[in-house]
Amino acid sequence: MAVIEVDGLGKTYPGGTKALHDVSFQVPKGEVFCLLGRNGAGKTTLLRILATQLRPTTGRAVVLGHDVVHEAKLVREKISVVPQEARPQMMLSGYDHIYLMSLIRGMPRPEARKRTRAIMEEFDLWEHKDKLTADLSGGLRQRVMIAIALTMDPELIFLDEPTIGLDPLGRRQVWSMVRRLAKQGVTVLLTTHYMDEAEKLAGRLAIVDRGQMVFLGSVEAAKARAAHGMQVVVEPMNGNGGEPEVLSPTSDTEILAIVQRGIQEGRRVTFKPPTLEDAFIAMVGGGIDDEGA
Ligand SMILES: Nc1ncnc2c1ncn2[C@@H]1O[C@H](COP(=O)(O)OP(=O)(O)OP(=O)(O)O)[C@@H](O)[C@H]1O
Ligand SMILES: [Mg+2]
Structure with a gap:
């Protein structure tokens, strides 16, 4: 029971x-x-x-x-x-x-x-x-x-x-x-x-x-639900400073497209598993503290 x-x-x-x-x-x-x-x-x-x-x-x-x-x-x-x-x-x-x-x-x-x-x-x-x-x-x-x-x-x-x-x-x-x-x-x-x-x-x-x-x-299931289980990080161009782009693709095709674009632009592409916060934001939208937003 x-x-x-x-x-x-x-x-x-x-x-x-x-x-x-x-x-x-x-x-x-x-x-x-x-x-x-x-x-x-x-x-x-x-x-x-x-x-x-x-x-x-x-x-x-x-x-x-x-x-x-x-x-x-x-x-x-x-x-x-x-x-x-x-x-x-x-x-x-x-x-x-x-x-x-x-x-x-x-x-x-x-x-x-x-x-x-x-x-x-x-x-x-x-x-x-x-x-x-x-x-x-x-x-x-x-x-x-x-x-x-x-x-x-x-x-x-x-x-x-x-x-x-x-x-x-x-x-x-x-x-x-x-x-x-x-x-x-x-x-x-x-x-x-x-x-x-x-x-x-x-x-x-x-x-x-x-x-x-x-x-x-x-927790693992929540993460798997987000971002197709994987986030893609595209580093800025060499010597270009700036923040890396963190993308949450929702399909394999999208992942492939991001990687191809990264290679063409000479940028480093890496993968990282989503955090629970990524999963939360994907499901709830917006930040955790903007009430009713
Ligand atoms: N006694 C009450 N009378 C009328 N509305 C209420 C009352 N208590 C809560 N509410 C409303 O019900 C909704 C849910 O409130 P609740 O306190 O359950 O949220 P919460 O998730 O615990 O939020 P927090 O993270 O801020 O503690 C809110 O819109 C709140 O304004
Ligand atoms: Mg409360």
Whole structure:
């Protein structure tokens, strides 16, 4: 049984904004599933429906065997959510957060202390246990946010843009935490704007554009879909300076024509595999940040 089963999901907000349209996919246990899309594409809307925070307008979603609308309470017992731009209580330490959350869950104090230590040690947070979250770096703070979410022992965790604003090292630390979770069998659904993040983490990814799923599959499949699987780079004429032309042919004939032209003009022609960003742009068009363009 898939951990997430989505069938024909749609969402129109009360003001009339169609945020999602006819989205269907499944996520198996232990997968890191990435939702990729520009600002306003519908990523958070989809995540919030699956996390039972929003009702869909059409279609249905089953999470861990329970319908997200009719059995929302049962879903909530098994999931955790780290919302977009989540902020901890700055005047509490990471330890305080996890300990208090364990108490709220009804754990007796000695067990809550043990549990807090186990989570913090597991994710290399123990040495920072007494620091106020206000004093933690962005990367550490985000790892603490995820650790807090793990207090609930979720089978599925939703991370909405977990590495936004983090430096390269902070992002890598969050990635390694996500990988470790997946290894333990926790299913992860995360949204991101970062292509490298999806490349590093995604078992499969979905590209959402204007509320519709325009791609579903592996990173490799996304790249293969773009540019006929290959990009052609035509270097400028010798001594002519300038930028190389990077072309994305859509047929073998086109590739041949580009190579012939390059030879005639005495330019060097090389091939390079498309990046995920090339694939993304080919499918979505324009830059990742020009909303609704
Ligand atoms: N509560 C709301 N009421 C009305 N419209 C909304 C609401 N939340 C989101 N929208 C609209 O729905 C669309 C999808 O928004 P959503 O937040 O799901 O996008 P997103 O992909 O998460 O974007 P971002 O990358 O900026 O976080 C946008 O047009 C947005 O303006
Ligand atoms: Mg969002």
